[in-house]
Amino acid sequence: xxxxxxxxxxxxxxxxxxxxxxxxxxxxxxxxxxxxxxxxxxxxxxxxxxxxxxxxxxxxxxxxxxxxxxxxxxxxxxxxxxxxxxxxxxxxxxxxxxxxxxxxxxxxxxxxxxxxxxxxxxxxxxxxxxxxxxxxxxxxxxxxxxxxxxxxxxxxxxxxxxxxxxxxxxxxxxxxxxxxxx
Amino acid sequence: xxxxxxxxxxxxxxxxxxxxxxxxxxxxxxxxxxxxxxxxxxxxxxxxxxxxxxxxxxxxxxxxxxxxxxxxxxxxxxxxxxxxxxxxxxxxxxxxxxxxxxxxxxxxxxxxxxxxxxxxxxxxxxxxxxxxxxxxxx
Numbered sequence: 646x647x648x649x650x651x652x653x654x655x656x657x658x659x660x661x662x663x664x665x666x667x668x669x670x671x672x673x674x675x676x677x678x679x680x681x682x683x684x685x686x687x688x689x690x691x692x693x694x695x696x697x698x699x700x701x702x703x704x705x706x707x708x709x710x711x712x713x714x715x716x717x718x719x720x721x722x723x724x725x726x727x728x729x730x731x732x733x734x735x736x737x738x739x740x741x742x743x744x745x746x747x748x749x750x751x752x753x754x755x756x757x758x759x760x761x762x763x764x765x766x767x768x769x770x771x772x773x774x775x776x777x778x779x780x781x782x783x784x785x786x787x788x789x790x791x792x793x794x795x796x797x798x799x800x801x802x803x804x805x806x807x808x809x810x811x812x813x814x815x816x817x818x819x820x821x822x823x824x825x826x827x
Numbered sequence: 828x829x830x831x832x833x834x835x836x837x838x839x840x841x842x843x844x845x846x847x848x849x850x851x852x853x854x855x856x857x858x859x860x861x862x863x864x865x866x867x868x869x870x871x872x873x874x875x876x877x878x879x880x881x882x883x884x885x886x887x888x889x890x891x892x893x894x895x896x897x898x899x900x901x902x903x904x905x906x907x908x909x910x911x912x913x914x915x916x917x918x919x920x921x922x923x924x925x926x927x928x929x930x931x932x933x934x935x936x937x938x939x940x941x942x943x944x945x946x947x948x949x950x951x952x953x954x955x956x957x958x959x960x961x962x963x964x965x
Binding site: 660663664667668671672673675676679680685688689692693696697700758759760761764765779780782783784785786804807808811812814815818819 | 838839841842867868870871872873874875876877878879881882883884885886889890892893894896897898
């Protein structure tokens with residue numbers, strides 16, 4: 646969490662205060678960038694770009710949202726720009742989300758707990774567009790409207806993607822055949 | 828409600844709050860298979876939520892690179908590196924000392940040259956003055 650006083654000084658243009666903000670938040674910003682772009686060097690580039698954007702936009706930050714949420718939105722926007730530039734994002738409006746995921750731990754059909762490693766592997770089976778939506782909503786708590794604004798899609802499109810992403814994760818983590826689909 | 832209708836709602840239901848009076852919730856209360864499915868979706872979403880506490884570690888110098896990339900951030904990063912690094916501090920102090928020494932030597936050289944030039948000029952003026960006086964006498 647960023648100290649309120651430090652944030653206030655950074656908003657007034659104090660570069661040393663902004664450096665404190667960077668040191669306090671960069672690991673979380675990098676983690677989100679890495680989860681979205683899936684490459685360490687690319688994630689560091691995205692994080693750098695995000696802080697440059699944040700520095701320029703900080704005066705306009707209104708404290709009606711948590712600073713971290715505001716920063717996560719900027720990281721997301723920078724990551725989307727990066728993925729689109731690299732041609733790795735695809736078309737958000739496209740119906741095709743790739744082949745169904747391979748189960749990553751089908752033996753879990755009797756066990757409800759989901760361990761972190763299996764979940765991370767299951768996330769990697771999703772297309773970047775689906776993965777981004779489910780990470781931003783279920784890991785970082787952004788609203789579908791906020792995600793849509795950063796990804797350039799309608800709230801409705803984001804809800805559809807979220808539904809598909811959760812379904813695919815469920816299929817990857819639990820044995821679909823074990824109890825039979827209705 | 829039929830099982831297939833309820834199951835279509837489960838990904839969204841699992842991410843929000845249940846409504847005790849809802850029809851789908853009433854179905855879950857009486858259908859073990861759908862309740863199991865609901866529990867699985869809840870498990871996925873809770874697992875995703877727990878990822879928020881897990882940090883991926885970036886390179887140790889990432890904050891400095893971020894700061895160096897900001898407007899007017901470069902000089903500050905160089906200064907803080909020098910302050911934190913003994914070798915760099917010694918090198919910078921040596922460089923500063925060498926610069927001060929060079930300036931001092933330059934000043935001494937300039938004063939000597941100036942004095943020598945002054946003496947030469949006075950000597951020339953004295954010689955010229957003597958010659959002019961001799962010609963006038965002649």
